[in-house]
Amino acid sequence: xxxxxxxxxxxxxxxxxxxxxxxTPLGRDDLARLVARDIKPGSFVNLGIGQPTLVSNYxxxxxxITLHTENGMLGMGPVATGGQIDGDLINAGKxxxxxxxxxxxxxxxxxxxxxxxxxxxxxxxxxxxxxxxGDLANWHTGAPDAIPAVGGAMDLATGxxxxxxxxxxxxxxxASKIVEACTYPITGIGCVTRVYTDKAVxxxxxxxxxxxxxxxxxxxELQDMVPVPLKAASADGS
Amino acid sequence: MLNFLDTVGEAVAGIxxxxxxxxxxxxxxxxxxxxxxxxxxxxxxxxxxxxxxxxQGDQGLALLIKEGRVRKMICSFPRQSDSWHFDExxxxxxxxxxLVPQGNLAERIRAAGAGIGGFFTPTGYGTxxxxxxxxxxLDGRGQVFETPIHADVALIKALxxxxxxxxxxxxxxxxxxxxxxxxAKHTIAQVSEIVPTGGLDPENxxxxxxxxxxxxxxx
Numbered sequence: 175x176x177x178x179x180x181x182x183x184x185x186x187x188x189x190x191x192x193x194x195x196x197x198t199p200l201g202r203d204d205l206a207r208l209v210a211r212d213i214k215p216g217s218f219v220n221l222g223i224g225q226p227t228l229v230s231n232y233x234x235x236x237x238x239i240t241l242h243t244e245n246g247m248l249g250m251g252p253v254a255t256g257g258q259i260d261g262d263l264i265n266a267g268k269x270x271x272x273x274x275x276x277x278x279x280x281x282x283x284x285x286x287x288x289x290x291x292x293x294x295x296x297x298x299x300x301x302x303x304x305x306x307x308g309d310l311a312n313w314h315t316g317a318p319d320a321i322p323a324v325g326g327a328m329d330l331a332t333g334x335x336x337x338x339x340x341x342x343x344x345x346x347x348x349a350s351k352i353v354e355a356c357t358y359p360i361t362g363i364g365c366v367t368r369v370y371t372d373k374a375v376x377x378x379x380x381x382x383x384x385x386x387x388x389x390x391x392x393x394x395e396l397q398d399m400v401p402v403p404l405k406a407a408s409a410d411g412s
Numbered sequence: 413m414l415n416f417l418d419t420v421g422e423a424v425a426g427i428x429x430x431x432x433x434x435x436x437x438x439x440x441x442x443x444x445x446x447x448x449x450x451x452x453x454x455x456x457x458x459x460x461x462x463x464x465x466x467x468q469g470d471q472g473l474a475l476l477i478k479e480g481r482v483r484k485m486i487c488s489f490p491r492q493s494d495s496w497h498f499d500e501x502x503x504x505x506x507x508x509x510x511l512v513p514q515g516n517l518a519e520r521i522r523a524a525g526a527g528i529g530g531f532f533t534p535t536g537y538g539t540x541x542x543x544x545x546x547x548x549x550l551d552g553r554g555q556v557f558e559t560p561i562h563a564d565v566a567l568i569k570a571l572x573x574x575x576x577x578x579x580x581x582x583x584x585x586x587x588x589x590x591x592x593x594x595x596a597k598h599t600i601a602q603v604s605e606i607v608p609t610g611g612l613d614p615e616n617x618x619x620x621x622x623x624x625x626x627x628x629x630x631x
Contacts, residue, residue, distance in 0.1 A: 244514065245438045245584050261441060262585040268439035279583055281590040281618075282438070282464075283522035286515030290535060314540075321502055322511050323491040324541065329515030332534045363538040363554070 193406050199372040199390040205340060207232040209298060209370050212338075213239055217295040220244065220330060223267040225340050226298035240276075242294055244326040246285045249277030266326065286326070289333030297334035299327065301341045301366075303356045306402040308366040308378040310339065311358035324361075331362030343371035343399065350400045352376060352383065373399070377407055384408075414577045415626045416606070420450035423600045423628045427451060427565050430483075432460040434521065434561075434592040435473055436568035439465065442585035444569040444602045446630045448472045451567070457481045462521070462561055464514065464588065466490035466498035477501055486561060488514035513541060516558050518591060524560035525594025525623070532557055566596035570619065573601060575609035577621025586618065593623040600626040 200208065202225060210232035213219060220242045221227050230252065233239050241250040243265045250265060251272035259270040280288075288294060303311040313327045314320065331337055341351055352369065368386075369376040374396050377384040384407040388396055397404050417423045424447060427433065433451070437443030452475055459482050466485050467474025476482055478497040485507060490498050501507040512520065513535050523531055536542045537554035546557040568589040570579040579601055581589055593599045601619075606629050 243584070245441070246587050247584055260583065262583040264439060264441050264584055268441075273583070279581075279586055281586050282514075282518035282588050283591045286518050290515055290519075290533065319503075321491040321499060322509075323489045324511060324513050325489040326514040328513040328539060328541070329535045332537070333515075359540050360538060 193385055193388060193393060195388040195392075197390060201372070202228060203231075205370050205372065208375070209338060209340060210234075210237075212368075213237065213296060215239075218242055218248070218293065220289070220294055220297040220334065222297065222299040222327075222330065224300050226300060227265075227267065229298055229340075242285075242288060243271070244282075244285050244289065244330070246280050246282060247273070247277060248280075248288075249274045251277075286329050286333075289326070289329050292333060292335060294334040296336045296338060297330045298338045298340060299330060301339045301351065301369075302358045303351050303353050304339055304341075304366050304369050304376075304378060305353055305356050306378065306383050307380060308337075308364045309356050310337065310361045310366050311356040312339075313361050314359045316357075316359050327361050331365045336367045337362075337365045339366050339369045341369070341371055343373040352400050352402060354402050376404075414621060414624060417626055417628045420446045420602065420628050420630065421453065423447060423602075423626050424450045424454050424456075424565075424567070426598070427454065427456045429456055430458040431456065431564040432462065432562070434462040434563040434566040434568075434588070434596055436566070436587065436589045436592050437463065437465075437472075438584065438587040439468060440472075441583075442569050442581070442587045442589060443472050444567045445472045447567040447569075447600060447602050447628075448476060452476055452479060452481065458483045460484040460486065462486045462517075462563060462592075464488055464517065465492065466495055466509075468492060469494045470497075474498070477507065480506065482507060484508035484510065486510040486512060486517070488512055488517050511541060517561070518588070520558055520561040521588065521595045522591045523558075524562045525591060528560060530557055530559045561595065563592070563596040564598065566592040566599045568592055568599065568601050570601050570603045572605045572607060572612065573603045573624070573627045574607050574612045574621075577601075577624035577627060578612055578614075578617040579603070579619040579621075579624060580612060580616060581618055590619045590623075593619045598625045599623055600628070602628050602630045604630065
C-alpha cells in the first residue's frame with residue numbers, strides 16, 4: 175500500500191464532493207454534538223462508558239431517542255443530582271441516573287438479548303484501534319501485567335445494527351488508531367460502521383475506509399497520518 | 413421447600429466449602445451485602461463466585477476475596493478503580509479468573525436455569541475469549557459455543573417477597589437476580605419487605621417463588 179498514491183487519488187476532481195470540512199480539529203464536546211446530530215430520530219441507542227456518554231448531552235428532545243443501559247433499562251434519563259440520586263438506579267458506568275417517562279427495567283439476560291438480538295439501532299463506543307475493515311479493539315491492551323476486563327464491550331460490538339466509535343485519531347505518541355489490522359486484542363470482527371475522531375469522520379466496512387468530513391486538515395494531510403488507503407465518501411455522506 | 417428465616421446467618425449456614433456461589437448485583441445495586449457479610453462470618457472457603465464484578469472497595473464481595481475465601485471468580489469486569497483486593501490476589505496468583513463477556517455471562521446463567529445444555533452466540537467470536545471453544549458459522553455469522561453456569565447457591569437481593577416466595581425488585585437493582593435465582597440449586601433472597609401471600613399483584617411478579625428457597629428480611 176502506498177500512502178502517497180492514495181493521497182493523489184484523493185485529490186482527483188470529483189472525488190471530494192462528499193467531504194465536508196472545518197478549519198479546526200474538533201474538541202470532545204464538538205465531537206459528541208456531531209454524533210448526536212447523526213443519530214436518526216426514534217433510534218434505540220446505547221452509549222458506552224467514557225467519551226460516548228457525552229453524546230447524551232446533545233440529544234434533542236425532538237429526536238425522540240431512547241437510551242439503553244446494559245445493566246437493565248430502557249428510557250434512561252440524565253445523570254442524577256442531589257435528591258434524585260438513588261443507589262438502585264445506575265447506568266453501566268455505575269453512575270446514578272434518572273428514569274424518563276416510558277422507562278422499563280429488565281434483568282441482565284433480557285438486556286443482552288436486546289443487544290444480541292439486533293434490536294438496538296446504534297451503540298457508541300470508545301476504542302484503542304479500528305481496522306480498515308471495521309475490526310474493533312477496545313477492551314484490553316494485551317499487556318502481560320494487565321488485568322483483563324471486558325464487560326459488555328463484545329456484546330455491544332456484535333449486537334447493535336450500527337457501531338459508532340468515538341476516539342482521538344492519534345495516540346499520544348502520534349500513531350494512528352485507524353490501522354491496517356489491530357495489534358491490540360480485538361473486541362469484534364468487522365463491526366464498526368463509523369469512526370468519529372477529532373480530525374475526521376470515517377466510514378468503515380468491507381470496502382475499506384471512506385472519509386466523510388475533515389476537521390482542520392485536508393484529505394491529503396489526513397492520509398499522511400493514517401496508514402490505510404482513504405477515499406472520499408460519496409456525496410450523500412451516508 | 414420455602415423457608416423464612418430470622419437472620420442472615422441462618423440463611424447462609426448450609427453453604428459448604430468449595431461451593432459455587434452466584435452473587436447478584438451490578439456494582440453495589442442489587443448486591444446482597446448482608447448475606448455476603450454472613451457468608452464471610454460463616455467461614456466457608458474455597459468458593460467459586462459468579463458475579464459481574466470482583467468486588468468494590470472494602471465491602472461485600474471485596475472482603476470475601478480479601479479474606480482468601482474465593483478460589484475462583486467467574487465475571488465480566490473484575491478490574492475497577494476500587495477493585496484493589498481482587499487485583500492483589502490476582503497478581504499474587506492466589507485467585508483464578510474466568511473472564512466472560514457480560515452478555516455471555518448472563519445467558520450462560522439463564523441457560524443453566526432453563527435447562528439448556530449450551531448455545532452458540534456471536535459474542536466473542538474471533539477474540540481471545542473464544543480461544544479453544546467450538547465455533548460454527550450459523551446464519552452467515554461466526555458463533556461460539558458456550559456452556560451453562562450452574563451454582564450450588566445464589567445470594568440475591570430483592571425489594572419485596574410475598575408469603576409464597578414471589579419476588580419483585582427495584583429499578584436497576586434487578587440485574588442478575590432473576591436469572592441467578594433460576595440457575596442455583598438453592599436460592600437465598602434478602603428482601604426489604606415481606607407481604608402476605610396475595611399481597612403482590614401476580615401480573616407484576618418478576619421471580620416466581622418456585623425459584624426461591626430461603627427468604628430473610630433485612631432492615
